[in-house]
Amino acid sequence: MLVKRNAGRIILHVDMNSFYASVEVAFNPDLKGKPLAIGGRTEERKGIIVTCSYEARAIGVKAPMPVWQAKRICPELIVIPPNFERYRNASLAMFDLLREYTHLVEPVSIDEGYVDLTEYKTKDPVKIAGTIQTRLLEELSLPSSIGIAPNKFLAKMASDMKKPLGITILRKRELHEKLWPLSVGDMHGVGGKTAEKLHTIGIKTIKDLAEGNDIQLKQLLGINGERLKRRANGIDDRSVDPDSIYDFKSVGNQTTLPKNIINARQIEEALRKLAASVSARLKKKGVMGTRVFITIRYHDRRTITRSRKLDNPIVEADVLYSYAKQLFDKNWDGGAIRLLGITAQDLVEKEEAVKQLDLFSFEKDAKDEPLLHVIEKLNSRYGKGIIKRGMKVGRVVDNTNGTSFNKDFLQE
Incomplete structure (x- = not known):
């Protein structure tokens, strides 16, 4: 069904869970349920953890921890070198699956992308998101989390709210309870250094940013200050760009x-x-x-x-x-x-x-x-x-x- 433009949009953000590790488990099911890490130069002390499974994270392993340190924390940790061709192929398969639902798919990175369902027959976007999540798991053996929202920023924030295998809806009217209480450093688009700068003017939470002084924000962060405040208020007019296929x-x-x-x-x-x-x-x-x-x-x-x-x-x-x-x-x-x-x-x-x-x-x-x-x-x-x-x-x-x-x- 075609949804009128002025009725708003329905955007999904599909984010693969622990992607590299999940691809390795899909390739070798014997690794399922075990603490697994993908690490570069595993034979050298300077090798670092690129990513790891949720089982490894539960023990305290995280990126970019040195491999030797991760092994000390978790002696039974399985560390394997990255296979980027394998990950790229899994990514291509993932995006091909998404494009079965609509051509409006925008790859953001190897393991995440946006899907615009606004102009398509979507009686229940939550059900479609569930179907996508189930198919990714059953057909590709890859777990994912999906955010559903009226724009890309909110969809991205929603997908981060429940991992692994979460499906989260974030409406604009829910900002005050679901988004604003979060630390400003947890906001998509705010890095560590930006968060530190915002702290200097008393902005600790996303709500603080949403209600921040326009002049202060512009002086501190330039045009990005205005953009971040708009996002904190749930405003994001960016469209889902299918031309990103050419990047892949x-x-x-x-x-x-x-x-x-x-x-x-x-x-x-x-x-x-x-x-x-x-x-x-x-x-x-x-x-x-x-x-x-x-x-x-x-x-x-x-x-x-x-x-x-x-x-x-x-x-x-x-x-x-x-x-x-x-x-x-x-x-x-x-x-x-x-x-x-x-x-x-x-x-x-x-x-x-x-x-x-x-x-x-x-x-x-x-x-x-x-x-x-x-x-x-x-x-x-x-x-x-x-x-x-x-x-x-x-x-x-x-x-x-x-x-x-x-x-x-x-x-x-």
Whole structure:
């Protein structure tokens, strides 16, 4: 359902819990329930803890504690080096899942992002948040906390209020009881040094900041003082920006199969459907992939990920399928499969893609040369983009009315 703009917004902030450690547990379930830390240079005394599981935190381990100190606090602590490729792939899968609900997804970092549900059929955003949280846990084995609010700032604050596996609603009318009593240092956007400065003018809580003197705040923090006061009062007009996909440079899709399969024909059919879906999304965004990535999850939840760098950017479904199938055939061990995924990575704008000619593509490219020359002349004379090979089609939006929950949630 389309919710009218003046009715407000419904924003989710999805924040993965202890992300690196959770990814490692998903990769190796034997680590579940154990004190686990991700640490750099674990063989050296100067190595530090990057992040750790909640079991380790309960004992007193925290980042950026030196590894030797963490081991002294918790002798049974399991410390493993970071695997950033593994974390990046898990992040891509997480954001792909979120985009199944709306294209208005804004990645903020590798393990958190905003989702704008305002313009979509959301009879119960809390139920949708619960579904997202459950799917992240069941399909990716990744726990998360989700904040629901009328803007990005409040959604971010809400997601921090209950961890792990929390879902928190924060309405503007609840600021005085849920937000304002917190220390100003706990506010998103206020770092340690800023908090110290605010303390010098008597601002200790978020309520103090919300009621702070405009002139004092501007003298102390410049324009940021005004911005922080607005946020403390629950005011944040920033939109959720889906263009952040280009920071992550991937478009992918995965499917949990209705049953575990080993049949080659069924596997090929699933891969073809995935390739078609990814191809359609690439074309819609006007981008091409220069790396193909596959995910195979077996019936026992073992998961492998493999990728291949390509010589030329690709976008067509049959080509995506071909490369994905090659990767699959090379890495499948014959076990029953529960989930399959295909992702096109390292994206480039279609207009910017430069194809490397080879013996197999030269003949086709030569045939296209006269047409390309005409397009280049027209663009040169009348402006870039005046004519292209193909066109983008805009998204059709449902224009029905909102629900009672939307009205209750955002009539403030």
